Amino acid sequence: MPNTSPEKKEFRSLVLGLKALNPSWSASQISTFLRQSENPPLLKSRQLLTKVKRTLTRNTIDDRQRPGRPITISTPIFQQQVKTSMRLKRGASIRNVTANLNRNGTRCSTYTVYKAARKLKLKWFKTRKSQKLSYQNKIDRVDCAKRLRSKFGVSRNAKKWKWDRVVNTDFSGVFILQPFQNNRNDGIWAEENEAIPSSLINAPTDKFKKGIIFWGAISSNGLIPVDAPIS
Structure with missing residues (x-):
């Protein structure tokens, strides 16, 4: 119609x-x-x-039925399909939504989906990087620090002082083994920024990606190993 x-x-x-x-x-x-x-x-x-x-x-208020390709962007059904597929959804880029609609039998192009999103007043909001350290991780770290203070002492004059026997290790020079991720595709479609839940707009990322690292250690006796770090 x-x-x-x-x-x-x-x-x-x-x-x-x-x-x-x-x-x-x-x-x-x-x-x-x-x-x-x-x-x-x-x-x-x-x-x-x-x-x-x-x-x-x-003698009618409706337009005449016109020949040619039917209009898809203006139909409420198509707009509802686009809104359901992309609003407040992760990974709902224009290309992904277009591919999913075509797989489900709705023939459309990326430009058609983009125009429908604009007509629905949907905007693209990039996800924000947030630390993956959870609240429980922070509590565990504080508990660990308290146990170490109790076990090895706080001042050099304390009877429990054993920090001169502790070896501290560290790492550097990470060689990433994971493929590069295009963060331009990380976003959420919504009418306003306030409508996006924090669980969607925040994109937890690993602080250290999987790869090969070089590490070394230090103690009161000097570096470990003495010549070079271990890979």
Whole structure:
């Protein structure tokens, strides 16, 4: 069914309503009545008369069924499919949504999906990097620090002082083994930023990606190993 705009329907309903109330009126009389009303149409006299005649001839408020490829972007069904597929969803890039719709039988292009998203007033918000350290991890670290202080002492004069026997290790020079991830595809479609839950807008990432690292250690006796770090 053609998607007639509300303005066209309102004008056609008014013309057909005037004709129903005044069957003897001609197109010229209806056109004159509309021009003399409080809110006349923003059309020239000839254009208004032509539009009134066309409406009376067709006797309907809907557009004619036109040939050619059917409109998809303006249909409520297609817009609802796009909204369901991309709003507040992870990985819902234009290309991914287009591919999913085509796999499910809805033929469309990336440009059509993009136009539908704009018509739905959806915006692309990039996800924010957030630490993967959880609240429980922080509690565990504090508990571990308290146990170490209790076991090895706090000051050098304490009887439990054993920090001179502790070896501290560290790492450097990470060679990443994981493939590069394009963070341009990390985002969420929504009408406003406030509508996105924190569980969606925040993208937890590993602080240290999987790979080969070099590490070494240090103690009160010096570096371990002495010459070079161990890979």
